[in-house]
Amino acid sequence: MEPDGGDSYTEFLVEAVRAVPPRYVQQRLAPKAELLREVNSHSTMLVVAPWISTIARDLLRRHQIAYLDLTGNVDIRVSHPAIIIHTDGAEKDRRPAVRGTSQTTLAGAKAGRLVRLLADVEPPHRASDLHQASALSLPYVSRLLGTLEDQLLIRRSGRTITAVDWPQLLRARSQVTKLLGNDSYLGFLAPNGLPSVLNRMPQAPARYVDGLSVTGSFAAQRFVHVAVGGQLMLYVAPWLDPVDVADELGLLPVTEGADVLLLKEPDEFVRQGSEVVDGVQYVAPSQAALDCLAGPGRMPAEGEALLDFMEAHPQQWRVSWNAPGAPYPQH
Template identity: 25%
Template sequence: MNILPSAEQALAQLLAEVAAIERVDVRRVGAHAARSAIDLLVHLTAFGQRHRLAAAVIPSGQPRHVRAALLSLQDHVRRQPDPMTPILIAPYLSSQAQDLCRRFDVAYLDLEGNARLAFGTFFLSRQSAAKPPVERRALRSLFKPKSAQVLKIMLRKPSLAWRVAPLAQAAGVSLGLVSNVRTALLDREWAGLSGDGMYLNAPDTLLDAWRRAYEPPMGSRHAYYTALHGQAFDVALRGQPSARSGHIALASFSAAQWLAPFGRTGTQYFYADAAGAEFLRTSLKLSTAGKGENVMVTVLDDPGLFRDTVQPAPGVVCTSPVQTYLDLAASGERGQEAADHLRQEWLQWQD
């Protein structure tokens, strides 16, 4: 994708909008010019002083590509005999990529309207809340059910390095899907590479992004009523594990009650497959609720979620801390408080 014309236009327009800048000359660096690190050279006058900008234009604003471009851009500017302000231009720069630019002391501009530019006594900063559709689609793809199985395996122990084949086997997905997840994680610098394979080097950042983009698992949701409460409910639920059919897992507030209690709720939440849902209807004596429902069962379209469960007590199966955290965080203010409490108890890492 050649974004150079759009980048040139965006930079010229940005500078033209600033009254303090009196004269601007934006030129492309010719292909004959030893193809160092820059694509655009800008000569301008601001407050009566002349300045030069050196712009590198990259087709991807993913942090891994941004870091490499920043290193090259800094090296180019350092070797120039006269002062020059470096600026990086990309289609979109996330907050993480923008932070990288600030750390490298390099100005930036993206085609979504984010910009930061400083030279001499001049300073300009613009922030856009918009996120391009392609970026939103990429994040949704990374957190889809199959990809999520890979992420959950890695989040169990972020420092553990994985090669593609063992990770695919552990997550129950294809080699190709793991390769795609690997690329996405490395591009965002949420993962690193060692001699033993890929590991997570920013699990907190990954989980924060997942929380913001989270979509509950797809399935049919059913509301029921049971007269069982307290110990009677627990006894019926745990029952005879050998007689249990299908898959079931306590979810959301119900899972949190076993993992990291944070206040009680009058409703019990479950994920199940078709056979598991039938087991729950029988063992918990569930009846269809016209009102006053106190049991919510989601019959999942994709059973992959059941590959990542925990058993805090004999006969009690709960969604994993990561899945429980995500469900709680999407459950309103009270759920967010419970999610934060569970994260403190179970999901403590250092990026």
């Protein structure tokens, strides 16, 4: 563009791609954009893709690369003439997976196990360590680690994982999960208030104490206080019948206005690293953060506050493979 015949103009070098992994931005696009600025100050690189992740968008802005995706995520900034266009689109890639592709994603219970391990246990890690501790197949672990490396969520030296960006890893996992999915929970009312439910839990038979885990807001509020109250969410282990649990805790079934949610436990690993306090089992901070980030209403804000606490106090929740009493198998 060249208004009024002057020299104030810009041109875009368009890079149209199907996907924008953060490692591709770092290793391929950033050097190309830097070189383009050196040889032609009137040129701006513009990346166009069906969808661009939050991490990739942050990297593109950091390297002064314009972007546009088909969901409405746009950031175009030009100095001469002065142009700023910024809009937010989808935070999740809503395209169906391409049939026949082999990329392993962060969705599903198996990925949840690996995410928890990478967050909770300090590096260094090897794929074989993660395979043994998670009981996942070694080929699956290797494929998912490749995906995480592309997303710059882990860094490796040879075959050893030397660093994990665990806050971004937990955020990325939460974007592909939904805490309250269809048929994943039942709602109840506590007629005597939520404190009465927490008081009754230690008095229940041992199988209830072991099989019920507090998550969500009440688990986060052990460490941070964004707001008081909220729904009491309990994971229910497979060996417990939610109806029996409700009877044991004095809960009434309701179709709306529930203040207690009994959640079907998606995988036994959600109990990994849990802590019993005054006879009540609470999920580990990393699981509570994941569930809050993937929850409704104000829960994502509670999840972010919990992440801040976890970053400031890693000694209160992170462990090493060989730490005495570590919640994961030692190596």
